Amino acid sequence: MKELVRKVYEETGIPVTEPGIARVIAALLSEGEFWAAMPYAKAPFNVLAETVRQLHERGYVYFVGSKVILTEEGDQWLAKNNIHPLIISTCKACEGKGIELTRFLDLLSAFKLTVVNRPPSIVDFDQGYVTEETTVARVVMMAQNGDIHGKDLLVLGDDDLLSLAAGLSGLPNRVVVLEIDERIVDFINEAARKNGLPVTAYRQDLREPLPDEFLGAFDTFLTDPPETPEALELFISRGIAGLKGPGCAGYFGVTNVESSKAKWRKFQKRLVSNLKVVITDMVTNFNIYENWNYLLDTIRNDIEPLRTEPQVRWYRSTQYRIETLEETVVSNEPATGVEIYVDNEALVYTRKGEE
Amino acid sequence: MKELVRKVYEETGIPVTEPGIARVIAALLSEGEFWAAMPYAKAPFNVLAETVRQLHERGYVYFVGSKVILTEEGDQWLAKNNIHPLIISTCKACEGKGIELTRFLDLLSAFKLTVVNRPPSIVDFDQGYVTEETTVARVVMMAQNGDIHGKDLLVLGDDDLLSLAAGLSGLPNRVVVLEIDERIVDFINEAARKNGLPVTAYRQDLREPLPDEFLGAFDTFLTDPPETPEALELFISRGIAGLKGPGCAGYFGVTNVESSKAKWRKFQKRLVSNLKVVITDMVTNFNIYENWNYLLDTIRNDIEPLRTEPQVRWYRSTQYRIETLEETVVSNEPATGVEIYVDNEALVYTRKGEE
Numbered sequence A, B: 001m002k003e004l005v006r007k008v009y010e011e012t013g014i015p016v017t018e019p020g021i022a023r024v025i026a027a028l029l030s031e032g033e034f035w036a037a038m039p040y041a042k043a044p045f046n047v048l049a050e051t052v053r054q055l056h057e058r059g060y061v062y063f064v065g066s067k068v069i070l071t072e073e074g075d076q077w078l079a080k081n082n083i084h085p086l087i088i089s090t091c092k093a094c095e096g097k098g099i100e101l102t103r104f105l106d107l108l109s110a111f112k113l114t115v116v117n118r119p120p121s122i123v124d125f126d127q128g129y130v131t132e133e134t135t136v137a138r139v140v141m142m143a144q145n146g147d148i149h150g151k152d153l154l155v156l157g158d159d160d161l162l163s164l165a166a167g168l169s170g171l172p173n174r175v176v177v178l179e180i181d182e183r184i185v186d187f188i189n190e191a192a193r194k195n196g197l198p199v200t201a202y203r204q205d206l207r208e209p210l211p212d213e214f215l216g217a218f219d220t221f222l223t224d225p226p227e228t229p230e231a232l233e234l235f236i237s238r239g240i241a242g243l244k245g246p247g248c249a250g251y252f253g254v255t256n257v258e259s260s261k262a263k264w265r266k267f268q269k270r271l272v273s274n275l276k277v278v279i280t281d282m283v284t285n286f287n288i289y290e291n292w293n294y295l296l297d298t299i300r301n302d303i304e305p306l307r308t309e310p311q312v313r314w315y316r317s318t319q320y321r322i323e324t325l326e327e328t329v330v331s332n333e334p335a336t337g338v339e340i341y342v343d344n345e346a347l348v349y350t351r352k353g354e355e
Helices: A002-012 A018-031 A034-041 A045-057 A072-080 A102-114 A132-144 A162-169 A182-195 A229-242 A261-274 B002-012 B018-031 B034-041 B045-057 B072-080 B102-114 B132-144 B162-169 B182-195 B229-242 B261-275
Strands: A061-064 A067-070 A152-156 A174-179 A199-203 A220-223 A249-254 A278-288 A316-323 B061-064 B067-070 B152-156 B174-179 B199-203 B220-223 B249-254 B278-288 B316-323
Touching (some): A018 A045, A034 A067, A102 A162, A132 A249, A132 A316, A152 A162, A152 A229, A249 A278, B002 B018, B018 B034, B034 B045, B067 B072, B132 B249, B162 B199, B182 B199, B261 B278
Parallel strands (some): A174 A199
Antiparallel strands (some): A278 A316, B061 B067, B278 B316
């Protein structure tokens, strides 16, 4: 086991631990399939991929498409290493979100109709959108926390089109979207006009400071930051700059798919020590993404499961809710030099020597 | 509104914000009752109590037992201040826990039988135990995360008797309980003996260092720390000292009932900056406590709802899961001078001038 863990670290450069890799294997055992294991492995995609490759090289598993099947040697090795399948008990009613959409089913239907011709995801801006159920669930989570009814909402990046779901709910006073992709800005403004919603989108690169008119103007923000510590801090700090003051709320997702536990701690340190906000909620696997068409072209493809289109919605993230406090740090500086999209834990990062 | 917020702060000494108090009132509006509002108010008990007292003094609400009912003036004041009821949408199937007990119903029955003569809670050690469903849900959460099957589990303080539920599940290799209350130590050891469980309890004051034999010996710990930043860091750090190394997991609950958002940030800073662990999960209202017999004797009683026995299980907490990393700080120093039970956000803290 120690040898396998060392190899995974050497090949990926991502911090891993023995219990962490044991959990990855336990998730593969309980799900029996590469993509379905991702939400429970709680490790970066490249760690899962490399672990599976290492298991395969040692003759412990074989593949049928994306299925990962144990050999007899594999079975013995697991017993020796005291690794057992996870016992998955996610609530079927809410998919683990902890909230139900019962009171919002009309909103869900209206939202689905409104976004039927949405712009497709493109790789340029690290896009990929959550299911429509997830978007409505985000509205529900805000409604349960008193963060949307009668409130002013700021959305930083919105390929999920949450602004439209929020507008259609009739709850917020006003929704402003700042978004870099012109196609999405236009789509939101057009849909808002057609439906008479209090929603306006503007084109904005979030590396630039927030325009003055949006400083201190909102009760709640929502964003989905790219997953480098610098980008996360930058996006959250733009959100905070938009808020009216202490006691306001921010929502955003963070994945295990592209961020190790060590990187998560860096994120959390920036939140609670640098920005001085409090994390009030973290809902595991709350955000469920639709699969996107460019996936297999952009990831490593050295084992069969990675050449097989996923049949499940495997890309998920934990929804964080934060609150601002008296001591929260407010700033609005330009950050034009920050590399915001890719580090070596990113999905699209390939091992040295490939390509 | 500003005036009311200032009064709540003056009377309680607990940091509050305008949006925070608005959320407290929104929870009262959606639940219509003092105790039922607690799990959704996300504020300390004394903040909720003082807010209700201030609303009552201004003629905005009146009481029928623990019911808090809006007057006409109150209704107008809310409209003026843009405060609306929370839209509570907690999943009914899992009570918001995100996991289901379906595969563990036999365990739940066995656990209930085993603990039927458990020692009653006493005030001396800040006791109060969670429902048996909650205890089993903790086992399920560990099982889903690969933290219990075949593992060695350390329980620091166990009036919940989780050690017995864990033992009865047949999943862990070994369970050790360190507990200050001799009654509980004896009860656990007796039940473990009768049922042939791999569970042993020892009497231990956690302000003392862990005995050498328990250092670096466990895969997972669980505790329910008293809610001062010092006590939380102390208990978690004892748990960490018991773990085998990086990648191990710890579980514990933190309430809003006795800890403001500002105190939560202090907790989180100690976790991610001092101890250098990562928070992987935070499940809101996961832990649901049974009501206990000494409640009304120990809290403020200046408004009618506080003289009325709660009919709902109102005391809840967020379940945190943390993981250790390469960089996690391990220590096992004595901490005999630390005041571990009470600060001014505690349930039993009474306003100056009372009593």
